[in-house]
Amino acid sequence: MAILSKIRDRSGFLIIVIGLAMFSFVVSPKNIIDFFNSKNIDAIGVVNGKDASYKVFATRVENFKAQNRNASAYGGMYVENMVWNQLVREKIYETKLAEAGVVISEGEIWEAIISSKEVVNSNQFKDSEGNFDENKLKAYISGLESDASEQGRNLLQGWLNYEKAIKQNLLTQAYNSLVNVGVTVSETEAVNDYVFNNTSVSADYVYLPFSSIPNTDVKVSKDDVANYINDHADLYQTEATRDLNLVKFSFTASQEDEEEIKQSLSNLIEDKEEYNKISKSTELIEGFKNTKDGFLFAQESDSDLPLIERFQFENELPTIAKEKIKNASVGSVVGPYKFSQYYKISKLLEVKQIPDSVQASHILINFAGAQSAQPTVTRTMAEAQKLADSLLIVLSKSKRKFGTIAQNYSSDPGSASKKGSLGWFGYSAMVPEFRDFCFENKRKSVGIVRTAYGFHIIKIENQKNFKKAYKLATISRQIQASEKTENKVFEQAETFANDIRNGGDFVAIAKERSYAVNPVNGLKELDVYIGSVGENRKIVKWSFDAETAVNDMQRFDLDEKGYVVAVLTKKQEKGLMSPSSAFTKVEPILLKQKKAKILEEKMLASSLVSIAETNSVKVEHFDDVTLGAPTIPGVGIEPGVISAAAVSKEGALVTNVIGVKGLFAIVNKSTKIPEVDATKVDVKAVANKVKSNLSSQLFSALKEEAIIEDFRASRY
Incomplete structure (x- = not known):
């Protein structure tokens, strides 16, 4: 009894022990240790000493995926990377502003919200006179918070995301403003900027391109690379x-697999006899060729591609079977034929001349629950149909009233303002029910069609470019x-x-x-x-x-x-790149340096003419090339060469100037320094340019300086 009593007293402890014992059968000891590691439980990372919450991160990821049905199309880790970058940005700005003693208050966020164009211009938050009503916005938010439906939760999450975006924008603006306060440009600095960008130089030169020396003549070893990256260690740090x-x-699929797939399709075409075990008799099973309903047969045959239940123009037909389909008689079957990654058989159901474009007008009568219907719509489906039928009766007596009725009754505001006109549209522009009415009926026809949007009273205004079109029932089998x-x-x-x-x-x-x-x-x-x-x-x-x-x-x-x-x-x-890893990056640099030394030996003459003759090249010339746009015609952008020419003494030979594309010898002919014209020096414009450059580069600099630990790899 004493033993049983102790077991009862420690039952909770025993459950934990047994659970961990079972856990250890399916999880490695390393994973158990990782599971109880606090960094993996509580944080997805650390930014400047502040934890980035795993719960917040995971919630944002799931919310984004829930609100964006096509999120999976972005590819693996896209959403996770996006949310991580947002969190890092927020943490960096929050810590920097905290250091500066700046806090973004709830009041500031609210003021930014009610000043934003998206909110102020929304009809949802305007009063009867068309002015923004703050109380309507508050009521809307309150309604979201009390709405327990899935749609309500999604709308609330969307609003919270909007608030976060507003806050992040305020954080960014606040820090950028703090930094920009300390950024000033004096008149002297603005003048220097103007003079630098507009100073021009003319010079004669000899150009020996690096490409004149084959790479095979210059060897770069791993030791060369190792020495270089050790001397430039800060430039060659790498992640693991x-x-x-x-x-x-x-x-x-093998050739044998393909033959089996083709044969399985061939077996569907003709009628065949099968023994029925229930009736104990042989029955005739109708094939694809003789079936009365080609689409139903294809559906029941489990086609691997969705059926195209519409007419197709000649340019839409599968290329390899196009001519056979065009020459086939209605009811016949074409195939099996191979198209893309499928084998197919197609039954020709109908051939018809139809327009490729239609001009039409419509009156949309929607109902509660119809696609795109506003929440204020309370009309039932039956009531919508009754209204559409009564309007059609009116139009049957006088089609001229169509525009007026559209303006007064249509739930499509875009076309209602144009008396129901949709203009011209192509065959695939509309939903199937609407399309079929417009393209398969005659010009001036008026009728009612129901779609997911409601009941449409359609009037076909005009049709053009009639072409032969084909309706096919196609059974597809994937080649696998x-x-x-x-x-x-x-x-x-x-x-x-x-x-x-x-x-x-x-x-x-x-x-x-x-x-x-x-x-x-x-x-x-x-x-x-x-x-x-x-x-x-x-x-x-x-x-x-x-x-x-x-x-x-x-x-x-x-x-x-x-x-x-x-x-x-x-x-x-993580750390300094190995020589083999850095080789492809460093080799071009060292090749350039080694080629420059070889070319230096070819520039020992005392004049440009002599250097040119020694190397069988010509003395070239450039005129009025500015430091702000240092492009040498026929060579390319060479800022170092233009700068060297501009500061050299007029008439003096300067050799061994290493450029982007080769080695240069230069003789300055003239340097033109512009006179300072106060009307051309805009201190404010230069200051704005500096601040703009600073703002665009600021976050990158802050991120580079930040200490960031990323734990995502342990979870994803």
């Missing part, structure tokens, strides 16, 4: 990166690998991976088996896309796992697309 080699094994082919691909991937596990050389074995090796270099911890594999966070996380070592290999499933075998070839930790 990983290099991989990948071999991809894709599920690709069979289970047999997928099993074969798995066997290839697993055999390759197993050979690597047993000590085989990744590249050598891949080459021997004609597998393409895809290198992926400079992969970062929060990257999403991986070369030819596409989006795959699993591979990124594996490559950055502390337990993954160089030359480790792993096979990954690519969902339903195949497999990839990856090997980690290099780790670059």
